[in-house]
Amino acid sequence: MYPDERRILLTPGPVVFSIDNLRYMLSTVYEHTSIDFAEIYGRAIKKFRSIIGANGNFPVFMFSGSGTLAMEASLINILKPGSRVLVVSHGFFGDRWAEIARVNGYDVKVLYSDVGDIVDLGFIAEELSKGGYDALLVTHVETSTGVRADVRSLASIASKYNTLIFVDGVSSVAAEPLDCSRWGVDVLVTTSQKALETPPGVSIVALCTSRAVKALEANNGNVRSFYMRLSDWRKVMEAYEDGRIAYHATPPTHLIVALERALTRILEEGLEARFKRHYILAKALREGIRALGLEVVAKREEIASNTVTAVYTPQGVDPIELRRRLARGNIIIALPLHPALRGKSFRIGHMGSVNHNDIVAVVALLERTLASMGVKIELGSGLRAVQQILLTENL
Amino acid sequence: MYPDERRILLTPGPVVFSIDNLRYMLSTVYEHTSIDFAEIYGRAIKKFRSIIGANGNFPVFMFSGSGTLAMEASLINILKPGSRVLVVSHGFFGDRWAEIARVNGYDVKVLYSDVGDIVDLGFIAEELSKGGYDALLVTHVETSTGVRADVRSLASIASKYNTLIFVDGVSSVAAEPLDCSRWGVDVLVTTSQKALETPPGVSIVALCTSRAVKALEANNGNVRSFYMRLSDWRKVMEAYEDGRIAYHATPPTHLIVALERALTRILEEGLEARFKRHYILAKALREGIRALGLEVVAKREEIASNTVTAVYTPQGVDPIELRRRLARGNIIIALPLHPALRGKSFRIGHMGSVNHNDIVAVVALLERTLASMGVKIELGSGLRAVQQILLTENL
Numbered sequence: 001m002y003p004d005e006r007r008i009l010l011t012p013g014p015v016v017f018s019i020d021n022l023r024y025m026l027s028t029v030y031e032h033t034s035i036d037f038a039e040i041y042g043r044a045i046k047k048f049r050s051i052i053g054a055n056g057n058f059p060v061f062m063f064s065g066s067g068t069l070a071m072e073a074s075l076i077n078i079l080k081p082g083s084r085v086l087v088v089s090h091g092f093f094g095d096r097w098a099e100i101a102r103v104n105g106y107d108v109k110v111l112y113s114d115v116g117d118i119v120d121l122g123f124i125a126e127e128l129s130k131g132g133y134d135a136l137l138v139t140h141v142e143t144s145t146g147v148r149a150d151v152r153s154l155a156s157i158a159s160k161y162n163t164l165i166f167v168d169g170v171s172s173v174a175a176e177p178l179d180c181s182r183w184g185v186d187v188l189v190t191t192s193q194k195a196l197e198t199p200p201g202v203s204i205v206a207l208c209t210s211r212a213v214k215a216l217e218a219n220n221g222n223v224r225s226f227y228m229r230l231s232d233w234r235k236v237m238e239a240y241e242d243g244r245i246a247y248h249a250t251p252p253t254h255l256i257v258a259l260e261r262a263l264t265r266i267l268e269e270g271l272e273a274r275f276k277r278h279y280i281l282a283k284a285l286r287e288g289i290r291a292l293g294l295e296v297v298a299k300r301e302e303i304a305s306n307t308v309t310a311v312y313t314p315q316g317v318d319p320i321e322l323r324r325r326l327a328r329g330n331i332i333i334a335l336p337l338h339p340a341l342r343g344k345s346f347r348i349g350h351m352g353s354v355n356h357n358d359i360v361a362v363v364a365l366l367e368r369t370l371a372s373m374g375v376k377i378e379l380g381s382g383l384r385a386v387q388q389i390l391l392t393e394n395l
Numbered sequence: 396m397y398p399d400e401r402r403i404l405l406t407p408g409p410v411v412f413s414i415d416n417l418r419y420m421l422s423t424v425y426e427h428t429s430i431d432f433a434e435i436y437g438r439a440i441k442k443f444r445s446i447i448g449a450n451g452n453f454p455v456f457m458f459s460g461s462g463t464l465a466m467e468a469s470l471i472n473i474l475k476p477g478s479r480v481l482v483v484s485h486g487f488f489g490d491r492w493a494e495i496a497r498v499n500g501y502d503v504k505v506l507y508s509d510v511g512d513i514v515d516l517g518f519i520a521e522e523l524s525k526g527g528y529d530a531l532l533v534t535h536v537e538t539s540t541g542v543r544a545d546v547r548s549l550a551s552i553a554s555k556y557n558t559l560i561f562v563d564g565v566s567s568v569a570a571e572p573l574d575c576s577r578w579g580v581d582v583l584v585t586t587s588q589k590a591l592e593t594p595p596g597v598s599i600v601a602l603c604t605s606r607a608v609k610a611l612e613a614n615n616g617n618v619r620s621f622y623m624r625l626s627d628w629r630k631v632m633e634a635y636e637d638g639r640i641a642y643h644a645t646p647p648t649h650l651i652v653a654l655e656r657a658l659t660r661i662l663e664e665g666l667e668a669r670f671k672r673h674y675i676l677a678k679a680l681r682e683g684i685r686a687l688g689l690e691v692v693a694k695r696e697e698i699a700s701n702t703v704t705a706v707y708t709p710q711g712v713d714p715i716e717l718r719r720r721l722a723r724g725n726i727i728i729a730l731p732l733h734p735a736l737r738g739k740s741f742r743i744g745h746m747g748s749v750n751h752n753d754i755v756a757v758v759a760l761l762e763r764t765l766a767s768m769g770v771k772i773e774l775g776s777g778l779r780a781v782q783q784i785l786l787t788e789n790l
Contacts, residue, residue: 003431007424014426026417029402031409036398064460064596068644069622100621201459201596201647226495227464249463252596253409
């Protein structure tokens with residue numbers, strides 16, 4: 001009925017949450033009009049800013065919803081009706097940016113990458129140089145393929161062509177280096193259940209530049225949603241940050257409390273150490289997988305993300321059956337989302353509290369499971385590659 | 396820093412949650428693509444239907460959001476653009492229906508009640524009889540004044556004039572009798588943190604009649620939101636109910652697990668017993684308050700809700716100071732939301748796990764606090780009235 005608590009979740013979110021983050025949700029009496037809750041909320045906002053490198057007091061919004069809702073809320077509040085947007089799509093979630101923009105009536109052009117690759121920066125610059133684009137929408141880590149966009153360069157290009165850049169940081173925030181204000185990321189959206197190590201249910205939108213704030217203010221009268229109206233939420237967020245109470249709609253009190261605890265622990269680990277840990281674990285996993293003779297979907301090491309790895313299944317192995325067998329061994333991986341990868345790949349998430357023991361466990365279970373499914377595997381070969389990296393990197 | 400766990404929350408939501416409902420959230424490994432989670436989700440949907448009297452397999456939607464988002468999602472998915480809606484407003488949340496409808500471009504007419512009263516049913520019927528209304532939007536329990544609408548009669552009137560009825564059941568579901576399919580309530584919206592005894596963060600929309608389902612299907616192409624598109628969520632909900640997995644945006648896994656537990660306990664208490672308990676506690680509270688010489692905002696007993704009581708403060712008592720003093724005594728009440736009640740009233744929530752001990756405690760603390768603030772109070776008079784009801788009703 002309820003899952004085995006020793007199960008190792010290696011999906012690309014929700015991830016394994018620390019009990020320490022969750023235990024604060026056990027309070028029976030948090031409520032959104034008490035000062036003690038306001039103080040927790042205010043601290044969560046401040047800590048989040050420092051994690052993404054949002055300088056100054058730029059607005060941060062946290063309300064009930066998902067990453068998708070955060071994407072939609074950011075667009076409709078900041079881009080005036082009829083805006084032209086350029087979407088850089090590396091897969092399923094890039095396409096999602098495009099669909100959200102289309103549903104909301106924007107004029108959308110999409111640049112697609114090959115599966116497992118990214119769109120060439122020169123090509124993006126060339127398209128923007130034609131002029132007329134109000135915004136560039138990108139996905140930092142494309143969860144469907146495991147590739148990472150070069151957000152720093154993209155922000156620089158967007159700035160050159162006077163185009164706002166929106167970054168979907170759902171699978172990157174707190175695991176991949178990100179320095180929003182310095183890089184010139186105008187708008188960052190994310191959610192709670194990935195490397196932020198909090199159960200799903202919090203939409204997060206952060207404005208990180210003055211021009212994003214100006215665009216928000218200029219578009220105030222055009223927002224055709226009550227719930228998503230960020231001008232109203234802004235007053236609430238500012239009140240909470242000052243330890244005061246305001247109301248637009250009820251915030252997810254218990255999740256905010258868990259998030260504040262998670263953010264505290266993330267900052268205690270230290271961002272540099274945390275990014276490095278994610279980098280090494282991801283690299284060890286990829287090397288282990290390659291040593292088993294499997295192919296990683298991300299075409300090059302420098303675009304392979306630190307948080308999600310998509311892998312082609314060997315000839316004759318059904319991903320659904322593979323997932324089922326791994327689940328029997330108490331490790332949960334994810335099936336493909338990308339249409340071009342269905343039936344021939346699987347995904348492993350490795351962010352948040354995922355550690356070296358988990359990486360060893362999943363490569364070991366993969367080895368034995370694939371061998372038992374008739375794939376020619378040299379037992380121990382994947383693990384040896386993992387061990388090599390972990391030992392060298394002293395993790 | 397964190398609130399005292401013995402604090403008694405008597406706000407109109409969040410309410411005091413049972414630890415038993417919360418403890419299931421402590422799992423570190425729930426995720427939305429596992430069958431065990433799908434089964435929990437499916438059970439939550441079925442149990443919710445039986446609590447609101449939704450017969451058959453009418454769609455129920457549960458996703459990350461608040462009650463306000465549920466209101467907005469229900470409107471934009473079911474009412475075609477340009478629809479004419481009649482809003483019956485008994486206060487702040489009735490006005491919210493109107494504002495959400497206006498923001499989304501509908502043609503809105505509002506019938507207002509006096510503060511503490513409801514709009515006359517004959518007056519509503521007369522307005523609907525003029526024709527041209529596509530929907531009637533009502534609030535079951537108006538949280539800002541504590542009055543309850545006669546949803547059964549309103550549904551009957553709406554049906555007579557061939558108008559869809561939308562009911563905001565945020566402060567009523569699982570505490571006030573509600574029999575949606577039989578009464579002809581087309582659309583019911585609610586959320587988790589009121590009498591459903593689960594932390595905030597779940598938007599719930601239930602369709603309870605065939606004509607509501609037809610309207611949803613007919614309006615499919617008009618929905619200008621990606622996140623709120625119920626045609627997509629419907630596939631997800633149907634999959635979960637069948638124990639299968641589907642994806643539109645990530646659901647609030649941990650909150651759904653807590654909600655399923657809460658719904659189980661609600662059904663174990665029994666709906667009739669539960670409604671009666673709420674009725675008696677509400678009545679005892681009102682009698683206690685009146686015995687102290689205070690005036691309840693709800694103008695008549697038959698329209699006073701079982702879940703929230705708004706009360707006029709005595710001459711010279713500042714509600715903010717009263718709330719502060721009660722909080723020092725570890726009982727949290729709410730300040731007014733209704734513009735006409737600001738500065739001269741307070742609100743007490745009494746739903747979910749609130750029990751006779753809480754009612755005795757709040758009336759006792761009110762007696763002593765008001766006396767200490769210089770109000771002429773006969774000590775024990777409020778409590779005697781409460782005791783009389785509790786003893787008579789054997790609670």
